[in-house]
Amino acid sequence: MTMTAPDMPAGRVALAKRVLPYALLSPAVLVTLAIVFFPMIQAAWMSLHDYVLWKPNAITFVGLKNFVAAFQDEVFWISLKHTVIWIGITIPAQMLLGLATAMLLNQEFSWRPLARALIIIPWALPSVVIGLMWVWIYDSNYGVLNDFLLRADIIKQSIPWLADPDTALYAIILTLTWQGFPFFAVMILAGLQSIPKSYYEAASIDGASKFRQFWHITLPGISGVLVTAVLLRTIWVANSIDVIYVMTGGGPGYSTYTLPLYAFIKARTNLDFGYGSALAVLFTIMLLGLVIVYLRKVGGDNK
Amino acid sequence: MRKLLTIAALSASVIAYGAAANADDTVRFWYHFDNADNPMSDLIAKFEEQNPGITIEAENVPWNSYYDNLYTSIIAGNAPDAAMVKLYAQPRLVEMGALVPIDDYISSWDGKADLQDDLLDLTKGPDGNQYYLPIQYVVLYLYYRADMLAELGMEVPKTCEEFREAAKALTQDTNGDGNPDIYGFGFRGAKGGQEHWGSLVLSRDGVSLDQPGGLTNPTAIEGTQWVVDLFQKDHVFPPSAPNDGFKEVTGALKAGKTAMTIHHIGSANDMVAALGDKISATTVPECGGGHWTTFGDESTAIFSSAENKDAAWKWISFLSTTGNNKEFNEATGQLPVTKSDSANWTLHPKRFVDATVASLPFAVTLPNTPETSDFVNTVWPVNMQRALTGEITAEKMNQNIEELFNP
Numbered sequence: 135m136t137m138t139a140p141d142m143p144a145g146r147v148a149l150a151k152r153v154l155p156y157a158l159l160s161p162a163v164l165v166t167l168a169i170v171f172f173p174m175i176q177a178a179w180m181s182l183h184d185y186v187l188w189k190p191n192a193i194t195f196v197g198l199k200n201f202v203a204a205f206q207d208e209v210f211w212i213s214l215k216h217t218v219i220w221i222g223i224t225i226p227a228q229m230l231l232g233l234a235t236a237m238l239l240n241q242e243f244s245w246r247p248l249a250r251a252l253i254i255i256p257w258a259l260p261s262v263v264i265g266l267m268w269v270w271i272y273d274s275n276y277g278v279l280n281d282f283l284l285r286a287d288i289i290k291q292s293i294p295w296l297a298d299p300d301t302a303l304y305a306i307i308l309t310l311t312w313q314g315f316p317f318f319a320v321m322i323l324a325g326l327q328s329i330p331k332s333y334y335e336a337a338s339i340d341g342a343s344k345f346r347q348f349w350h351i352t353l354p355g356i357s358g359v360l361v362t363a364v365l366l367r368t369i370w371v372a373n374s375i376d377v378i379y380v381m382t383g384g385g386p387g388y389s390t391y392t393l394p395l396y397a398f399i400k401a402r403t404n405l406d407f408g409y410g411s412a413l414a415v416l417f418t419i420m421l422l423g424l425v426i427v428y429l430r431k432v433g434g435d436n437k
Numbered sequence: 438m439r440k441l442l443t444i445a446a447l448s449a450s451v452i453a454y455g456a457a458a459n460a461d462d463t464v465r466f467w468y469h470f471d472n473a474d475n476p477m478s479d480l481i482a483k484f485e486e487q488n489p490g491i492t493i494e495a496e497n498v499p500w501n502s503y504y505d506n507l508y509t510s511i512i513a514g515n516a517p518d519a520a521m522v523k524l525y526a527q528p529r530l531v532e533m534g535a536l537v538p539i540d541d542y543i544s545s546w547d548g549k550a551d552l553q554d555d556l557l558d559l560t561k562g563p564d565g566n567q568y569y570l571p572i573q574y575v576v577l578y579l580y581y582r583a584d585m586l587a588e589l590g591m592e593v594p595k596t597c598e599e600f601r602e603a604a605k606a607l608t609q610d611t612n613g614d615g616n617p618d619i620y621g622f623g624f625r626g627a628k629g630g631q632e633h634w635g636s637l638v639l640s641r642d643g644v645s646l647d648q649p650g651g652l653t654n655p656t657a658i659e660g661t662q663w664v665v666d667l668f669q670k671d672h673v674f675p676p677s678a679p680n681d682g683f684k685e686v687t688g689a690l691k692a693g694k695t696a697m698t699i700h701h702i703g704s705a706n707d708m709v710a711a712l713g714d715k716i717s718a719t720t721v722p723e724c725g726g727g728h729w730t731t732f733g734d735e736s737t738a739i740f741s742s743a744e745n746k747d748a749a750w751k752w753i754s755f756l757s758t759t760g761n762n763k764e765f766n767e768a769t770g771q772l773p774v775t776k777s778d779s780a781n782w783t784l785h786p787k788r789f790v791d792a793t794v795a796s797l798p799f800a801v802t803l804p805n806t807p808e809t810s811d812f813v814n815t816v817w818p819v820n821m822q823r824a825l826t827g828e829i830t831a832e833k834m835n836q837n838i839e840e841l842f843n844p
Contacts, residue, residue: 187508188529188807274676275694284614291616294676297626299826385627386679387823402505403814405529 177411185408200412210413212388213396216303217372217417220392223304224371225364227311232318232363239319240326250323257316265380268309272296296382299389306381306390310374314367321363325356361432365425372421393417462745463492464752467507467520469500476768484755491748504810511535511740518743519753521572524734528563528807537739538566542750548758551775560736563805569736570753572762573771575701576800577632577730578792579722580708582607582696584715585619593717597637597663597724604673607696621673623695624664626825627682631803631817632731633699637664641725646812647804647842652835660725661824661831668825679822690716701733703770705789718792720799732800735771808841816841 181201184194204210239250256264271279272295280292295305333351342350375395382390384399391399394417401410468477481493496517498506504526510516511533522530530536543549543557552571560569581593585607594600604621611618625633638644638660645651652658668674675681675689687704689695691711699721708716721730737753739746755761763778772793773779782790803809816838824834 187512188533190512190533275689292676294680297677297680297826299828382680383627383818385818385822386826387819387828389826389828399815404811405508 178415180407181411181415183408185406185411187405187407196408200409201416203409204412204416209388209391209396210393213391213393216390217392217394219303220307221368221372223307224310224314225368227307228314228367228371229318229360229364231311231315233322235315235319236322236326239323253316253319255316256313257320259313261313261374261376262380264309264313265377268305268312269296269381272305297386299386302382302386302389306378309381310371310377313377314371317367318363321359322356325359326352329355364432365428368428369421369425372417393420462490462748463494464519464743464745464749465517466493466495466752467498467503467517468495469498469503469521470768476764480756480761480764483761484752487755488748488751491745491751493752508533511742514742516740516742518745519737519739519749522569522736522738524560524569524736524802524805525809525813527560527569528805529810530738531562531564531568532807535740535742536562536568537741537743537746538562538568539570539739539750540567542754543567543570546754548754548775551759551777552757553774553776553779556774559732559802560734568738570738570757571734571736571774572753572757573735573766573769574774575703575733575771576793576796577636577699577701577733578718578720578789578796579636580690580698580700580716580718582690582712582715583717585696593719594722595719597722600637600722600724601667601671601673604667604697605671608671608673617672619693620675620689620695621697622667623681623686623689623698624668624674624678625681625683625686625698626679626818626822627685628814628818629683630681630821631813634661634664634817634821635731636699636721636729637724640721640723640727640729642727644725646838647806649843650839652839653832656725657835658832661835665824665831669827679825702772702785702789702793703733705785706770709786718789720792720796728796728799730796730800732802733771734802735769804842806842812838812841 182195182197184192184196184199186192235253239246239253243249259267271277274280274292274294274297277292277295279295280289283289284292293301295301329351333355334347337347337351373394375392375398378384378390378392378395379398384391384395393413397410397413397417399410400406400413404410470477477495477497481495484493485491507516507520507522507526508529511530516535527536549557553574556571556574557567560567560571562568579594581603583593586593586603589606591603591606592599594603600622607619607621608617609619610616624630638657639646641656641660643651643654644657644660668678675695677685681689683700686695686698687700687707690698691708693712705718721728737756739749739753743749756765757774759775759777762773762775763782766773766778767784770784772790773782803812820829820834820837823829824831829837
C-alpha cells in the first residue's frame with residue numbers, strides 16, 4: 135500500500151521535499167563527474183607519474199618531476215611564447231574585425247539579411263576544411279595569395295608562408311582570425327540591436343559627433359557582450375590545435391608549437407602520457423589564472 | 438521446481454547461443470587501406486568458405502590514427518585478435534607484451550617455402566622471435582623525369598655528385614620571371630622524409646643511426662650539411678620542402694613542378710597515369726661509398742589477447758599465401774611476398790619492378806628499438822625542418838638524433 139502526500143507525516147513530507155531536488159539533479163551530477171571531473175583528476179594523477187603507454191610495467195610515481203622537467207624544457211618555453219603571441223594577436227584581431235563587421239551589418243541596406251547569413255560561413259565551416267583550404271591559399275607553387283602579391287608587384291618571389299619559421303605562426307593566426315571573427319560579429323550585432331535608437335537621436339540633437347556617440351553610447355552598450363565573447367574566445371583559441379595540426383603539424387621545427395599542441399603531440403604521438411598530462415595541467419593552471427585576472431580587471435567594471 | 442527448471446533451461450540456451458554466435462572462432466582483424474578498391478570482403482568470403490566455423494570481423498582503421506588507436510586499444514584491453522603492422526612498431530608492441538610469437542606456426546606452415554628470401558629475417562623481433570608474418574613490401578628508389586634529363590643531355594645520376602649536378606640542371610625558370618618553376622628534387626621534410634635524408638646521408642661509410650658516434654662523426658655531419666646546402670645554397674628543393682609530406686612530393690612530381698623524388702612502387706601507376714613514359718626510376722644514388730634505401734614493410738601479427746590464436750593464424754597465413762597475397766597487393770599497389778605471385782607480377786610497368794629488385798640488395802630497415810617510433814614521428818622531422826630553415830646547424834641535428842638512440 136502506498137501513501138499519498140496528505141497521508142504522510144509532516145516530517146517525511148519535508149524530507150521528501152529536501153531530497154527531491156538532489157535526486158533529480160543526481161543523474162546530471164554523476165554524468166558531469168564521470169566525463170569532466172574524473173578525466174581531470176586522472177590527468178592530474180598521470181602528471182605525477184612516469185607514464186609511457188608502451189611501457190605498461192614501468193609506471194612509477196615521480197612527484198613533481200614532470201613539472202620540473204617542463205620548466206627546463208626548451209620546447210616548453212618556445213610553445214609558451216607562441217601561445218602568448220597566438221592569444222595576444224588572434225583575440226584582438228578577431229574582436230576588431232568582428233566589431234567593424236557588426237557595425238556595418240547594423241546599417242540599413244537592401245541585402246542585409248543575405249550579408250548576415252554569408253558572414254557566418256567561416257564560423258560554420260569545420261576547422262579541418264578551413265585548415266586545408268588555407269594550406270592551398272598559402273601554397274608557394276599554386277597558392278592564390280602568392281599569385282596575387284606577385285601580380286600586384288608587392289613581392290618579387292613566392293613566399294613559402296607555412297614553411298618559413300618567420301611567417302608560419304602568423305599565417306595560421308590570420309587563418310584563425312578569419313575563422314573566428316564572425317562569432318564576435320554576431321555577438322556584437324546582438325548587443326548593438328539592444329541599444330535603443332532614441333539614445334543616438336538624443337545625442338545627435340545635443341550635437342555629439344559620430345565618434346562620441348560610439349564612445350559614449352555604443353561601447354558601453356556592448357561592453358557586457360564584449361567581455362563574455364572575449365572570455366569565451368580566449369579559452370577556445372588558447373585550446374585550439376586542430377587548425378595548426380592540419381596546416382603545419384607544429385612545424386617547421388617548433389615554429390607553430392603552442393602548449394596544447396605540444397601536450398597533444400607528447401601524449402598522442404610520443405605516447406608519453408605523464409609528461410603530456412603535466413604540460414596540460416600547467417597550461418590549465420595558466421589559463422585559469424588569465425581568466426581570473428581578466429574577469430577581475432574587466433568583468434568587475436561591468437557589474 | 439518447474440520454475441527452477443525453466444530458468445536452468447533458459448540459461449543453458451543463452452550460454453549455447455552465446456557460444457555459437459560469439460566466441461572463440463571469431464577473428465577481429467584491423468587493417469588500413471586508403472583506396473576505395475578494397476578486396477577484403479572477397480578475401481574474407483573465400484577464407485570463410487574454406488574454413489567453416491571461423492568468422493572474420495575485419496575493420497579498416499584510418500591510417501593517420503592507426504597506431505594511436507592500436508596502442509590505446511591494447512591498454513584498454515580491447516585489442517584486435519590480429520592486425521596489419523609495420524616493423525618500426527614491433528619493438529614497442531613486444532615491450533608491451535602485446536604479440537604472440539609465431540615461430541612454431543611458421544615452421545609447420547606449407548607456405549613458408551614460397552615466401553621471398555630474407556623477408557622473415559628482416560621482420561624478426563628484437564628478442565629473436567618471429568612475431569610478424571610479411572604480407573607486402575616495397576623498396577624505395579629514385580624517380581626521375583627521363584625526358585628532362587634527355588633534353589639536357591644528361592645521364593641518370595648514379596652518385597651523389599651526379600645527383601647534385603642533375604638537380605641543379607633540372608631546376609629551371611621556364612617562364613623567365615626570375616623564379617624557378619621546376620625544382621630538381623622534391624625533398625620530403627615532414628614526417629616520413631627520413632627515407633630521403635637516409636639515402637643521402639646514412640649511405641656514407643662510417644655513418645649509422647644507432648652506433649655511438651655514428652651521427653656525430655665528421656662524415657655524418659658533412660652528409661647532413663650537404664642535404665641542407667641543396668636547399669639553402671643550391672635551391673634545388675621547392676621552398677615548401679620543410680613542410681612537404683607524401684602528398685606534396687608525389688603531387689609535385691606528377692604536376693611537373695619537380696623533376697626527381699624518392700618514393701616506391703606504390704605510387705608508380707599514378708605517376709605513369711600523369712606522366713606516361715616521361716617518368717622512370719632507378720636506384721637511389723651512391724653517396725660517400727655506399728647505398729642506403731628503406732625496405733618499406735607491412736606484416737600481420739597475432740595479439741596475445743586473441744581468444745583463438747589458431748584461427749587468427751589461419752587467417753593471417755591465408756593472406757600471405759599465393760593467390761590471396763596477389764589479390765591483396767593488387768589493391769594496395771605494393772609487391773607480393775610470395776615467390777609464385779611475384780613471378781607473374783604484371784601490375785606495375787617493368788622499369789619500376791626492376792628498380793625495386795635492383796634496390797633490394799642494399800635495402801635496410803630502421804633500428805629495431807623502441808626509440809625508432811619517436812625518431813620517425815617527431816625527432817627526425819622537427820630537427821630536419823629546423824636545420825633546413827637555419828634554426829640549428831647540421832651538427833646539432835645529428836647530435837639530437839644520436840641522443841635519442843644513444844642517450
